[in-house]
Every structure is written in structure tokens, then in C-alpha cells.
Amino acid sequence: MWVWLAGLMLISVVLSELPMSKIGIVLVVMTLSSIKAILVAGSVRPAFNMAVLPEYLATRFVSGEETFFQGVRKLLPGRTLTWSLAEGPRTRRYWRLPTGTDDSPRPPGERARELRVRLSQSVRSHLLSDVPLGLFLSGGLDSSGLAALMAPLLEEPVRTFAVGFDEPGANELHYARLVARAVGAEHREVVVSPAEFFQALPQLLWHEDEPIAFPSSVPLYFVSRLAREHVKVVITGEGADELFLGYNRYRVTAWNEGLGRVYRGLIPGALQEDLGRLVGTLPRPLRRYAQRTFLALPPDPRTLFFENFSVFPTALQQALLLNRTLLAHTDPYAEGWRCFRDSSGGILERMQHADLQTYLVELLMKQDQMSMAASIESRVPFLDHEIVEHVVPMPGHLKLKGWQTKAVLREALRDLVPPEILRRRKMGFPVPVGRWLRGPFWCIVQEFVLSARALRRGFFDPSLLRQLAQEHRAGVGEHGDRLWLLANLEIWHRIFLDGEDIASIMRAARAA
Numbered sequence: 001m002w003v004w005l006a007g008l009m010l011i012s013v014v015l016s017e018l019p020m021s022k023i024g025i026v027l028v029v030m031t032l033s034s035i036k037a038i039l040v041a042g043s044v045r046p047a048f049n050m051a052v053l054p055e056y057l058a059t060r061f062v063s064g065e066e067t068f069f070q071g072v073r074k075l076l077p078g079r080t081l082t083w084s085l086a087e088g089p090r091t092r093r094y095w096r097l098p099t100g101t102d103d104s105p106r107p108p109g110e111r112a113r114e115l116r117v118r119l120s121q122s123v124r125s126h127l128l129s130d131v132p133l134g135l136f137l138s139g140g141l142d143s144s145g146l147a148a149l150m151a152p153l154l155e156e157p158v159r160t161f162a163v164g165f166d167e168p169g170a171n172e173l174h175y176a177r178l179v180a181r182a183v184g185a186e187h188r189e190v191v192v193s194p195a196e197f198f199q200a201l202p203q204l205l206w207h208e209d210e211p212i213a214f215p216s217s218v219p220l221y222f223v224s225r226l227a228r229e230h231v232k233v234v235i236t237g238e239g240a241d242e243l244f245l246g247y248n249r250y251r252v253t254a255w256n257e258g259l260g261r262v263y264r265g266l267i268p269g270a271l272q273e274d275l276g277r278l279v280g281t282l283p284r285p286l287r288r289y290a291q292r293t294f295l296a297l298p299p300d301p302r303t304l305f306f307e308n309f310s311v312f313p314t315a316l317q318q319a320l321l322l323n324r325t326l327l328a329h330t331d332p333y334a335e336g337w338r339c340f341r342d343s344s345g346g347i348l349e350r351m352q353h354a355d356l357q358t359y360l361v362e363l364l365m366k367q368d369q370m371s372m373a374a375s376i377e378s379r380v381p382f383l384d385h386e387i388v389e390h391v392v393p394m395p396g397h398l399k400l401k402g403w404q405t406k407a408v409l410r411e412a413l414r415d416l417v418p419p420e421i422l423r424r425r426k427m428g429f430p431v432p433v434g435r436w437l438r439g440p441f442w443c444i445v446q447e448f449v450l451s452a453r454a455l456r457r458g459f460f461d462p463s464l465l466r467q468l469a470q471e472h473r474a475g476v477g478e479h480g481d482r483l484w485l486l487a488n489l490e491i492w493h494r495i496f497l498d499g500e501d502i503a504s505i506m507r508a509a510r511a512a
Helices: 034-039 050-059 108-128 139-153 175-182 194-208 216-227 246-266 269-279 284-290 301-309 314-318 333-342 347-357 359-373 385-392 408-414 419-423 433-438 443-450 462-476 482-495 504-510
Strands: 010-011 072-075 079-084 088-093 132-138 159-163 186-191 233-235 377-379
Touching: 050 301, 050 314, 050 482, 072 079, 079 385, 108 139, 108 194, 108 408, 132 139, 132 216, 132 333, 139 175, 139 408, 139 419, 159 175, 159 216, 175 419, 186 216, 194 359, 194 433, 194 482, 194 504, 216 246, 216 359, 246 301, 246 347, 301 333, 301 347, 314 462, 333 347, 347 359, 359 377, 433 443, 433 462, 433 482, 443 462, 443 482, 443 504, 462 482, 482 504
Parallel strands: 132 159, 132 233, 159 186, 233 377
Antiparallel strands: 010 072, 079 088
16 A cells, blocks of 8 residues: 655655555555654655755755655645556646746836735635634734734634743734734734743654754744634735745845945955955954855855855854765755756845745745644635735845835735834744753753764764854854754654654653
């Protein structure tokens, strides 16, 4: 019997990697959403796919067809898979992102008004439901805009749900309350403690089948659980940041690329080299930022966009990985760089195409897995195919104007959301994991990064791991994201390869 996994991203066992004895005359197809089903079926023995390690360390996740399990691959978005005795497995691409740019000379205001109409139509279509429905409200522009568009379309108040932490600089709940009051919502929220956060981590990693790339997955589960007590379906704002160039890395990369071009055209090469060396002598806080600018970076987009924002850059991986041949045979940015190169337009348009086909796929998997872990359906109006086909061809300068992100979306929603929301700085759902790992939850690092059991995996240089951990704990380095990835990888191994139960994993952490 064959077992296929299909969900937000369909996952399949590659037939060519299975023994011929498994092939029967009858093909049984099961559509599920978890790699665990394949493991239970016995077609694949759980084993770590070492080839994904460089990409995981660099980007937090694995794009393309590979997964963390040997012998299990993903069917990429916009594709179908069929199998027959005569032809074996075949994939067909039925949809792809639009190419080209809509450079028609229409005024920005007209484009914003059209966008507003289309968004309202998309929201209306996503509200069709015969069960109670609500909205995840962060207080950012995207979810606030959805709340404002939803309110007049419903006969009752919008049910909104928010999550936060009782931590300075890591709580957006006051913005969510502001929006909820503005639209007359029936608002509920949950505050997650650090202890609850880490206690839930192994169980959620089990649900996700792979290391959890983003700490924000954990509070997403808690707000999903809260919502499940009141509704069966939730609307979310996923996809708007990629469609409308909302991330800081877009403007930083565009800034580096534009100023770097001028800099290299005006400054002699020898002086550029001297200035590049000078960056390395700056005080630590200044050096940290200067090293990520055109003063110290090569001019190619691969470095400016991918390497510059990696968690473990290539040079650090070369020192960290004990298997020195991994990086020689694996490009951590291969899939993203392919999507970047295969798209058209300027650097803004190419960054967007790359993220829509890699980074966003991981975010949608997170959204799907964490909401379904709480038995609730999530919907994404910004990613209706008609919205995507309308927005992607828009020139980048309509989305990113100077330092203002999502320009055309802000204009479309200007009279709908409170001015404080339009003006606020993007926080990106901050989770203070670095602070927690430095303080009361240092035990997580001790058990899942530095313990003898973790080190016996043989992946990483122990002395460098200890250096990173101690620098972070002492506050002389900021390695919270790196320690998060390393700890998640170890927990994944204990669950899926060692077969350890979740309760004992957390007992080990508390005893460390």
C-alpha cells in the first residue's frame, strides 16, 4: 500500500526510493497532512536527511522538495502528482505566479481604490461559512484592515482574538484592543507565560513534523486554542507582507543595492577596500550594523538578500559543521536563489517572487499546522488567487516608497483603520526567546544544545557551541535565534528518531 500525504503542502514518498517489494497491483491513496502517517505506515524508516542542515541553519526552514526525513519529499505548491504503473510518479504545474510588471500610467490613488474593492470582495467570499467565524487580530495593518473590511459585512460584531506576552517590547495587545474598539468587535485575548511557551514546544513540534522555524508558531497555537472555544473558522492576514513588501529586509536590501551601486561608481576600488577593513575596527554596536551594509558586503543580490539575513551565515556554518563536505555539496539558498533568478523586474520584484515561493510557504505551513493542532480552520483573504494575480504585477515602487512599506495597501485602508495603526512601526510578532534563554530558561540551552547527549549527534563543533551559548548568556553576543534553531533540532531528533515521549523531554530540560 502506498501512503501519500497531502495538505497545505502535499508531501509524498518518492516511489523510486522504495523497495520493489512494496509495489502492489492496487494503489491506495490517502490524503493526510502529516509525515507521521507515512512513518506509521512503515514505508519509510525515520532517518535524518543531513542534506537539509545548511539550509535550515541559514533560513530556519527547508524550501523545495526536501524534508527533514530521508525518503520523504514535498509536492510543491501549485502542482498535482499522479502515479501509474506505466509512467510512475508525474507532477504537473497548474498555477504559477504572474510574470512581468504592470507599468500602466495609472495614478497611485486609482490603484489603491481598485485594491480596496478587490480586497473587500475577497473578504466577503472568505466569510461564507455555516459555522461561527472570527479573526486573528494582531493590531498590525494587515489584520486591522481585515477587521475593518469584515465589520460591515457581518450582522453581528466581529469576533477577534489576540495573543501576547507580559513582557516589555513584546506585547501588541494594546494595538489589537484599539482596533477592536474601532470596529466594535467582540474581543478576546490570551497572555502566554514563558513557562507555558516552553512547556508547549515539544508537543507543537510533534504537530509540525519538523523543527519549529519561528517562535511565533507557539503563541499562534495558543490564540488558535482560544478561538476554538468560540468559533470554528478564523480569518488571518498571512501573505500581505510578501505581497506588499512589508518586511524590513526588503527596504534594507533595496537601500544597500541602490547606494552600493552609487558608492562603487564613485569611490576607487583601493579606497573601498580600506573602508571595508575599517568597518572591522569599529566598536561592537556600530560594527554589527556596518558589516551588513554595502560598505562591507559584495554587491551581488545573493549576498545582500539571502546571506545578509541568514541565521547562520556561510562562514559561521563552515566553522560550526563537523561535516566539512556538507556546504561543498549543498547551497543553503538554492531554491530561493532559483526563484529570484527566474523572476523578472528589479530587485524588489525579484525578492517578492523568491519569498512568495519559499518563505511564505513555510509561514502557511506554520499557520495550517498550529491552527489544526487546535482543531480550527484558518483562511487567508490576502492570498486569494485573484488578489495575488492583481498585486504581484504591481511595480515595487508602489509598495515600497522610500522607507514606507506597503504603501499602496496603506492608501487603500487609510480611512478604515485608526491613524495609530497606519503610523506604527512593524513589530513582526516579537517573541523574547533570546531574553528567556539568557535568563530563567537557560536550562533549555543546557539540555538541548550543550548536553553530552546533544553533542553526541556529531553535527556541530562543541567548542563553538559553548562559545555561542556563553556569549549569549553573558550578553556580549545576541545568539537567541541560533540557539532556538539548535534546540529545536535536538528536540526533533528526540521525538522522531529516538522515539522519546514528550513528557520526558521537558522533564530532562527542567532537570538540566
